[in-house]
Amino acid sequence: MKRSKRGGGVDNSGKFGKYVPETLISCLGKLEAKCYSAIRDAEFQDEGPELYLKREDLNHEGAHKINNVIAQVMLAKRMGRTSIVAATGAGQHGGACAKLALDCTIFMGTQDMQKQSFNVSQMKLLGAQVESVR
Numbered sequence: 001m002k003r004s005k006r007g008g009g010v011d012n013s014g015k016f017g018k019y020v021p022e023t024l025i026s027c028l029g030k031l032e033a034k035c036y037s038a039i040r041d042a043e044f045q046d047e048g049p050e051l052y053l054k055r056e057d058l059n060h061e062g063a064h065k066i067n068n069v070i071a072q073v074m075l076a077k078r079m080g081r082t083s084i085v086a087a088t089g090a091g092q093h094g095g096a097c098a099k100l101a102l103d104c105t106i107f108m109g110t111q112d113m114q115k116q117s118f119n120v121s122q123m124k125l126l127g128a129q130v131e132s133v134r
Contacts, residue, residue, distance in 0.1 A: 034079050048074050069096040076102060087133075088112075091119025098126035105129045 020028060038044040048070070069086075076084060083103035088094035094106035106123055110132045113120050123130050 031075070031079075035075060038075060038078055044074075044078060047078075065092040066096040066099075069093065069100065073097070073100040073102060089116075091116045091123060094123045094128055094130065095119060095126060098123050098128035103127075103129075105131060107131050107133050110134050 051067075051070075073084060081102065083105065084097050084100075085105045085107070086093055086097045087107045089109070089112050091108065091112075094104070094108065097106065098104045104123075104127065106128050108116075108120070108130060113130070113132055120130055
């Protein structure tokens with residue numbers, strides 16, 4: 001029986017190619033370079049709280065949203081960005097984005113907005129602009 005190699009063997013263009021539109025390749029390259037630069041920079045590490053990584057994928061309550069957003073916002077601020085754009089299904093990711101000190105635009109499906117109207121209200125109260133997407 002032939003064994004397949006899993007993990008760690010992905011080449012520079014992705015194991016099976018890139019899964020993003022060509023127009024995003026340049027932006028993602030800049031983001032990746034800045035991320036690795038920040039990881040190696042002691043000053044960046046001193047800017048924020050001491051963070052530990054854990055297996056959020058094992059958490060059924062969805063508490064990973066704020067942890068993910070904190071890292072995204074810290075990196076965005078380091079890159080000189082003044083706003084965040086995010087997509088959300090139930091509203092937790094958008095709410096977490098809106099709590100942090102950047103302008104925030106959230107894109108959410110029309111049906112999701114109806115089902116999660118309380119979360120939409122919370123995001124707006126926190127200062128997010130919420131856009132309906134069909």
